Amino acid sequence: MNLKIAVLSGDGIGPEVTLQAKKALYAIGVVYNHEFVFEDAYIGAIAIEKTGKPLPEQTLNLCRNTDSILFGAIGDPKYDNDPTAKVRPAQGLFKLRKELGLFANIRPIKAYPKLMNSSPIKKEVLEGTDFLVYRELNGGMYYGEKTVNEAGTYATDLCEYNEEEITKIAHLAFKAAQSRRKKVTLVDKANVLETSRLWRKVVTKIAKEYPEVTLNCLYVDNAAMQIILNPRQFDILLTDNLFGDILSDEASVISGSIGLMASASLGDKHSLFEPIHGCYTKAKGKNIANPIASILSVALMLEHFGLSAESKKVIAAVEKAIICKVVTVDLNVDSLFGTNEVGDFIVNYILNEGDLYFKRDFVQIGQSTIV
Numbered sequence: 407m408n409l410k411i412a413v414l415s416g417d418g419i420g421p422e423v424t425l426q427a428k429k430a431l432y433a434i435g436v437v438y439n440h441e442f443v444f445e446d447a448y449i450g451a452i453a454i455e456k457t458g459k460p461l462p463e464q465t466l467n468l469c470r471n472t473d474s475i476l477f478g479a480i481g482d483p484k485y486d487n488d489p490t491a492k493v494r495p496a497q498g499l500f501k502l503r504k505e506l507g508l509f510a511n512i513r514p515i516k517a518y519p520k521l522m523n524s525s526p527i528k529k530e531v532l533e534g535t536d537f538l539v540y541r542e543l544n545g546g547m548y549y550g551e552k553t554v555n556e557a558g559t560y561a562t563d564l565c566e567y568n569e570e571e572i573t574k575i576a577h578l579a580f581k582a583a584q585s586r587r588k589k590v591t592l593v594d595k596a597n598v599l600e601t602s603r604l605w606r607k608v609v610t611k612i613a614k615e616y617p618e619v620t621l622n623c624l625y626v627d628n629a630a631m632q633i634i635l636n637p638r639q640f641d642i643l644l645t646d647n648l649f650g651d652i653l654s655d656e657a658s659v660i661s662g663s664i665g666l667m668a669s670a671s672l673g674d675k676h677s678l679f680e681p682i683h684g685c686y687t688k689a690k691g692k693n694i695a696n697p698i699a700s701i702l703s704v705a706l707m708l709e710h711f712g713l714s715a716e717s718k719k720v721i722a723a724v725e726k727a728i729i730c731k732v733v734t735v736d737l738n739v740d741s742l743f744g745t746n747e748v749g750d751f752i753v754n755y756i757l758n759e760g761d762l763y764f765k766r767d768f769v770q771i772g773q774s775t776i777v
């Protein structure tokens with residue numbers, strides 16, 4: 407397969423983790439005979455610096471004309487700490503999501519057996535957790551009208567949804583549930599919000615088209631608690647843009663590190679894959695950021711293009727790195743491995759899985775010298 411991929415590595419640790427993901431994809435190309443062509447473009451704070459815009463036309467045009475997008479992270483404390491800033495890095499991402507119609511953001515949440523101790527949640531609670539967050543990505547409070555009065559003492563953010571937006575993501579969620587444990591949990595705040603009542607009405611109607619799938623509805627405050635109390639109960643968690651943003655960060659605690667969390671953003675024509683962790687500016691350039699979220703985003707990309715064996719290979723390589731303790735400090739405080747070394751190990755595994763080296767127990771030591 408030939409794929410042209412736009413690489414928007416962005417800000418903070420974005421470039422260094424995206425580099426590892428590119429390496430993994432390249433290695434998959436070598437092993438399975440695919441041609442992946444990468445083209446880099448600016449987005450976020452770096453794009454503002456270079457062009458004055460968080461999403462330059464050139465970047466948007468590139469993304470419209472590629473098969474897929476590999477995204478890093480955006481953001482810079484310079485903007486976060488300045489409420490008067492008119493141009494912000496995140497606007498680039500919002501515009502990209504909207505312009506490309508990327509309406510469904512899918513975030514897998516999984517408890518890795520080897521990492522149960524990295525999570526503050528008890529092992530008995532975590533065991534067997536495996537669910538997908540389906541976050542609506544083109545509507546809600548992110549895109550509603552925003553106002554602030556002249557004195558800067560009053561502000562509003564409008565939350566809007568229409569039936570069509572809810573319908574589109576709901577169908578995707580039910581379809582995903584059909585091939586999993588057949589359960590959709592709609593998370594909303596229907597006891598308070600009109601938009602949530604619309605979500606319930608629309609999703610309940612759509613559920614009738616999927617009789618083998620069970621629909622549950624949970625208020626978001628209760629869902630926030632249930633995710634920590636009993637995460638195994640979820641299969642597909644369907645929710646709006648803002649709730650999905652918040653709950654997916656919360657759910658990342660289950661896996662042991664937000665540095666493991668990948669995501670896919672899908673539309674009718676386009677697709678974008680990104681780690682959920684953000685720019686983590688403090689770690690920039692230190693070779694300590696976990697590249698696994700970005701590498702697992704590549705696995706989601708491969709799966710999306712029907713390259714299942716390739717996707718499984720990437721996941722196997724990541725799992726091997728975890729088993730061998732070739733991980734960054736977020737997963738092992740004593741680790742001597744950095745972003746590059748973890749990436750190299752994963753690439754090596756993809757290229758040379760059959761080698762004796764990977765079959766030998768001593769890789770277990772986490773003091774390996776190959777990387």
Ligand code: IPM
Nearest residue numbers: 480481496499651654682684
């Ligand atoms: C995410 C991020 C973004 C969001 C930020 C960077 C604007 O938190 O993708 O979850 O809020 O959507």
Ligand code: MG
Nearest residue numbers: 651652655682
């Ligand atoms: Mg977020």
